[in-house]
Amino acid sequence: MLEGKLSENAAPTWSGKKVWSADFSDLKSEGQYTLEIPGLGKSYTFAVQNGVYKDLGRAGLKAFYFQRASTDIEKAYAGRWAREGGHPDDRVMVHASAASTSRPEGTLISSPKGWYDAGDYNKYIVNSGITMGTLLAAYERYPDYFGSLDLNIPESGDDLPDILNEVLYNLDWMLTMQDPGDGGVYHKLTTAAFEGMEIAPTGATSQRYVVQKSTAATLDFAAVVAQAARVFKPFSPENSAAYLKAAEKAWQWAGLNPQVHYRQNEINRKFDPDVQTGTYGDENLRDEWIWAASELYISTKNPTYWKEVEKGSAKYTLPSWPDVQWLGYYSLIRHGENLEHVPAEWLSGRKATLVAEAKRLRQEGARWSYLAPMGSSEQNFIWGSNSVASNQGILLLEAYHLSGDREFLQSAEDNLDYLLGRNATGYSYVTGFGSSSTQWPHHRLAASRPDLPPLPGFLAGGPNPGQQDGCEYPSDIPDESYTDAVCSYASNEIAINWNAPFAYLANAVNAIRSA
Numbered sequence: 001m002l003e004g005k006l007s008e009n010a011a012p013t014w015s016g017k018k019v020w021s022a023d024f025s026d027l028k029s030e031g032q033y034t035l036e037i038p039g040l041g042k043s044y045t046f047a048v049q050n051g052v053y054k055d056l057g058r059a060g061l062k063a064f065y066f067q068r069a070s071t072d073i074e075k076a077y078a079g080r081w082a083r084e085g086g087h088p089d090d091r092v093m094v095h096a097s098a099a100s101t102s103r104p105e106g107t108l109i110s111s112p113k114g115w116y117d118a119g120d121y122n123k124y125i126v127n128s129g130i131t132m133g134t135l136l137a138a139y140e141r142y143p144d145y146f147g148s149l150d151l152n153i154p155e156s157g158d159d160l161p162d163i164l165n166e167v168l169y170n171l172d173w174m175l176t177m178q179d180p181g182d183g184g185v186y187h188k189l190t191t192a193a194f195e196g197m198e199i200a201p202t203g204a205t206s207q208r209y210v211v212q213k214s215t216a217a218t219l220d221f222a223a224v225v226a227q228a229a230r231v232f233k234p235f236s237p238e239n240s241a242a243y244l245k246a247a248e249k250a251w252q253w254a255g256l257n258p259q260v261h262y263r264q265n266e267i268n269r270k271f272d273p274d275v276q277t278g279t280y281g282d283e284n285l286r287d288e289w290i291w292a293a294s295e296l297y298i299s300t301k302n303p304t305y306w307k308e309v310e311k312g313s314a315k316y317t318l319p320s321w322p323d324v325q326w327l328g329y330y331s332l333i334r335h336g337e338n339l340e341h342v343p344a345e346w347l348s349g350r351k352a353t354l355v356a357e358a359k360r361l362r363q364e365g366a367r368w369s370y371l372a373p374m375g376s377s378e379q380n381f382i383w384g385s386n387s388v389a390s391n392q393g394i395l396l397l398e399a400y401h402l403s404g405d406r407e408f409l410q411s412a413e414d415n416l417d418y419l420l421g422r423n424a425t426g427y428s429y430v431t432g433f434g435s436s437s438t439q440w441p442h443h444r445l446a447a448s449r450p451d452l453p454p455l456p457g458f459l460a461g462g463p464n465p466g467q468q469d470g471c472e473y474p475s476d477i478p479d480e481s482y483t484d485a486v487c488s489y490a491s492n493e494i495a496i497n498w499n500a501p502f503a504y505l506a507n508a509v510n511a512i513r514s515a
């Protein structure tokens with residue numbers, strides 16, 4: 001037993017709660033514990049244990065297996081969440097907005113595999129982009145750890161690490177989204193309208209389309225496929241060469257078509273049928289150019305790409321689907337020592353910026369009620385806010401690796417604690433983990449099986465005072481604006497670009513702590 005006094009935490013003006021904390025750093029023996037506060041009662045039971053994040057990290061990656069389109073999800077790998085496959089996507093129609101001479105409107109193409117984006121069943125290149133970049137970066141950063149992480153998926157036991165087996169499943173799909181004629185990449189593969197909420201994949205049979213190519217999708221594709229070219233090279237030199245070719249062809253298309261934006265409203269005014277699904281519209285492509293150029297430069301060493309990277313901004317911005325510049329910089333920092341065209345001052349400048357930003361988050365976060373960088377600003381609570389906490393975690397881990405300062409590691413873990421329940425709602429936002437976790441995600445795979453608990457290992461979007469879904473929320477306060485209800489796509493959906501940084505963070509902390 002350990003006894004101690006509670007200390008009162010600071011509360012920023014926008015936060016609604018007064019919070020006290022208890023420090024259990026002195027507790028070193030493994031076991032199951034509860035916290036008792038006289039007059040207030042007992043907490044949930046919690047574990048103090050080495051390797052406490054192991055299952056969590058694995059589940060965060062296994063979630064991608066559950067999201068696979070075009071295949072049966074088998075009992076041997078999925079247990080009670082086994083299901084029949086849907087969306088073969090072998091007869092996808094070229095939408096009028098995507099028509100070209102070689103592929104006129106109505107042409108049927110084959111574009112199977114890949115992951116469902118989120119709670120919906122569509123597949124969007126822009127969002128696949130950051131997701132794949134994050135998972136490939138996780139592998140490049142911790143190759144030994146991921147090299148031996150078994151996810152129990154159909155490919156387990158083959159020559160590839162499982163994280164790469166999973167990535168390959170989506171890469172195979174992404175490659176089919178490139179028009180072989182000109183190298184441009186379709187923005188998304190989608191039904192015209194969202195399918196109903198309770199429909200299982202087998203019942204979701206509306207016609208699927210590829211829509212207009214876009215510069216954003218094409219650059220994100222170039223970045224991912226160039227990165228994949230070097231990561232998969234030791235396992236398959238032939239595939240690697242083909243990836244590099246595809247990435248360069250995409251880059252060239254973007255050069256000839258630098259301003260082709262996906263504007264759904266304009267497209268719907270011109271063409272039938274109307275497309276009403278996720279837009280992932282982003283018209284500021286400065287960062288997409290930098291990311292693509294960075295990955296292409298690292299994989300080819302061609303100085304033309306480096307010249308492009310040099311035009312990038314020095315300012316730190318946290319990665320998100322519309323802002324991918326620092327995915328490129330992270331990669332350059334990881335590979336920096338081996339890149340002959342990158343001046344030492346450029347590299348040290350970016351590293352200093354990264355560490356300074358991590359420090360700022362740590363200091364601001366320490367003034368928040370829940371003592372985590374996530375509370376450094378109320379602006380962090382946006383649609384998918386839990387991915388902000390996760391991506392901050394990745395930044396803090398990079399700062400730890402660059403500086404050796406263990407306080408950054410601690411801060412990264414503070415954000416992981418935030419996601420697991422040390423927050424204003426008391427929820428663990430990861431399905432299947434914790435005593436009080438998300439039960440009703442906006443997730444068609446889960447909503448179509450109300451007889452089962454939600455599929456495990458998924459991170460809910462998290463508090464979002466925007467409340468764009470019009471559902472009922474218990475509070476308007478930024479960090480409490482969360483509702484565990486299926487209707488809430490603005491606070492309780494799941495998405496691949498949120499699970500990727502979460503899985504990165506949980507596995508990286510596990511890798512470092514158990515090393």
Ligand code: G3I
Binds near residue numbers: 117278279322468493
């Ligand atoms: O671009 C502005 C920025 O200038 C401004 O500072 C900021 C302030 O909040 O807002 C920014 O726009 C936001 C945009 O995301 C980019 O971050 C919008 O307000 C916000 O509504 C928008 O939310 C996106 C949402 O779709 C609606 O478009 C989420 O990021 C995105 O994750 C989500 O993605 C959906 C897909 O469309 C469909 N599939 C499910 C998926 C997850 O919910």
Ligand code: 9MR
Binds near residue numbers: 118119194278487489
């Ligand atoms: O299920 C959709 C989810 O994936 C999207 O993030 C969200 C916003 O685009 O839209 C959801 O679909 C809803 C649609 O927008 C409005 N009618 C109800 C749909 C399901 O709740």
